[in-house]
Amino acid sequence: MKGRFDGATALITGGAGGIGTGVALRLGREGAHVAVADLTVSQAEVVAARVRQEGGRASAHALDVTQAEDVQRVLGEVECLAGTVTLAVTCAGIDSQFAFLDLPPEEWQRTLAVNLQGTFLVMQGVARRLKAKGAPGHIVAVASAAAKRPNPTQAHYGASKAGVVNLVRSAGVALARDGIVVNAVCPGVVDTAMTQAIHMERSLLTHLSVEESLDRMIQAIPIGRIETVDDVAHVVAFLLSEEANYMVGQAVNVCGGLAFD
């Protein structure tokens, strides 16, 4: 499989996180320059260094996806350094657990800003530059199986991810004839820091231990094991490849059978 993305430039937002790291390593191995962008540049640099250690090309960028100017600046930086971004994966995301009746409006707003508006800003920024160059490209947004299920303790998160699924449809259709392929993945329960944090917070709401809370969740997964970042990265790589060029605006559930529609 080596070389599928030779010569391409990939931007990964939330690139210092669990899924972002997995995707960065994967794309680096397959030949792309990987621009790892995250809130803290030093953490992005740790991931960029790992990509380089494996013989890949990578750079680290400080990025707050909620800030339009920040997004523009990073896209400019990456373009100068490694050429126009032709592959983008939006992994930046946040989550928190609140009983529905206690969910504060500020938390709703913050979550929608990062997960939904942040995805939009990156997607639009990348697509504008591609369109200006007349170049084709591939964009994958990381949504979530939560987009398709009720989320009694994270209504804000579910709504933000459902928004991403719909945004991907709109962008997918809007950009299809420009050769810009936009799709999403909906992971389930992935073995990352976010999942640990979720079950830490849920244990406070449910009075289960963190382990019990996570175990119960894993037992409900038909495929019978927790999802790895590589499980997600494989599908992301497929959607970034030419193989997926006839898929427009789809949200692919990569969740071991937790969600369907």
Next chain:
Amino acid sequence: MTQRFEGATCLVTGGGGGIGAGTAKLLAAEGAHVIVADLSLERAREVAAEIKAMGHAASAHSVDVTSEASVAQLVDESWRENGPVTMVVTCAGIIKIQPFLDLPEADWDRTLDVNLKGTFLVLQGVARRLVREGLQGRMVAVSSVAGRGPRADVADYAASKAGVISVVRSAAMALAKYGMRVNAVCPGVVATEMTYAIQRMRAEDSGGDPDEMLAGAVAGIPIGRIETPEDVARAIAFLLSEEAGYVTGQALNVCGGLEFD
């Protein structure tokens, strides 16, 4: 990417048709021995011969997927000749354009028999044998965007394809504990004999020109071009591959943006 399926045997039902043939060729080119099975043994033979002429491995079989005995015989012969069938793609299908008010019971039964029961029998037949032998497998059923939305002049076909999505979900849940994955693809408007026949039937009913009607249908596809059997085959191959190891029970829309849920 060339030898993803080295050493595997893959059964393709409806392998003599457009999508089936495209899929059989792609899988064979990536190393699989392909069993091309079709109601028309003649067409199955043609496809198998083409594959062999390209230097790859294939054999031809006749099958009527509506008959449990015929499917059982196909499974037995396949096993005997080529060892365990660990990959299955069900492409056998029929369609007939008829106004809802005129749709005869016999046609309803026939369409459901081939498209839905036929898919079930093939998935169940192969899965039974795999489970008995303690082996794992991967299966992809070809559904359709018609299984996702309303179809005034092919109500039977649409119902059968919605049924395929459902049976795939059920099979995925039932078989997950045996390490088997079952998924579907939903193609849109594919350049095959089925699509040309549909346009001819619709043109006959409306007095229009079949080529113009097809051009109109294609103009309505967001991506702006007709789907090729290879577009479908690439997604099927992905779902059969290790890369899709955490994807099960899903129906992937591979349709250029025609359908989403």
